[in-house]
Amino acid sequence: MADSVLFLFDASSEGRVLMTPGDPPKPLTIGDQPGYEDVVSLSGRVLRGDGASDVWARLAPGASIPEGLVALERRVLADLLGGDLFTRSGIAYQMMNLTVKNRFCGVCGAAMRDHRRERARECPACRAMAYPTLSPAIIVAVERDGMLLMGHNVNFPAGRYSVLAGFVEPGETLEQAVEREVYEESGIRINNIRYFESQPWPFPSSMMVGFRADWESGDPQPDGEEIADVRWVTPDNLPDLPPSVSISRRLINDWLRRRGSVAS
Ligand SMILES: [Zn+2]
Known part of the structure; x- marks a missing residue:
């Protein structure tokens, strides 16, 4: 232990x-x-x-x-x-x-305490419960003829690129969030969306759900606000990549392995 x-x-x-x-x-x-x-x-x-x-x-x-x-x-x-x-x-x-x-109950105002068995807070007076926030987000590797779609977020270090990602909005399925985020951030339409894997990403409270998808139409156009540049990347012209702990890097490494390359 x-x-x-x-x-x-x-x-x-x-x-x-x-x-x-x-x-x-x-x-x-x-x-x-x-x-x-x-x-x-x-x-x-x-x-x-x-x-x-x-x-x-x-x-x-x-x-x-x-x-x-x-x-x-x-x-x-x-x-x-x-x-x-x-x-x-x-x-x-x-x-x-x-x-x-959640130091105090939002329902009755009593002091809350940790729940004995669950990762939660409970109110001893009215039994209201509070759970940690989890914010679902999608991240997707879009491919076209052996190329991978990657974007430079305005908050990234200079030269860093990653696959596209964004938060799920109320009322959306994960697949709809994937289609919307890719179109908003790159102007590209995709199809053949399939699940890859997921990763808790507590910065501060994301649950990243990873997908792969195929290009359908359009050329990369950054939204100019969140994404400063978006482009097709090949294994022999890789930009600076996200750290190995992240699901973004695992999506990129998975693509590289299937192209017969290994990430440096
Ligand atoms: Zn209460």
Whole structure:
């Protein structure tokens, strides 16, 4: 059974995790907690699938990072410490956000508490429940004659391209969201939409659902707002790609493997 980790988050909206510096950095454990009590504003338990639990805690707004610790972006944890710790840090972050937003019941105003068996908050007075937010989003690899459709989002680092993605809107099926996002971001019509795989992406609360699809008509035209450039890419002219932990990279690697190439 994996050790119980204390996920101590800084007060940023991204929720960076504080750890002991090193190569690799070392997660804090439950036993480390008393030393940080004076800088922590909230904390709670995170139920794990194996019957044990982790703990999350949040630095009080304005408190500085305790001496001897470093703040790490959660998305680098998979490469540094493995996929299991990356996943657990995301669950801890989402439980923290759930607690911050549900300290008091929205129905009757009583103080809420963690549910004993579920990853949820409950009201002891009126039994109202609150669950973590999950926002479904689609991501899709569109192919045409061995080429892959990739876009440069205005928020990406310079030179970075990825397959297209976007949030599902109320009333939409996942397939309709795939068609709409591709058309909005590239002007391209697609067909033959099929499921690939999914990935929880807790930045802050996405559930990425991956698809593959085929080009039907149109030439790439960026929307000019969210997407600054969109183009067909071949295995021998790859741009800078998303990190390996992401489903976008797995969609790209899957396409490369089927083209007989391997991502560098
Ligand atoms: Zn209540």
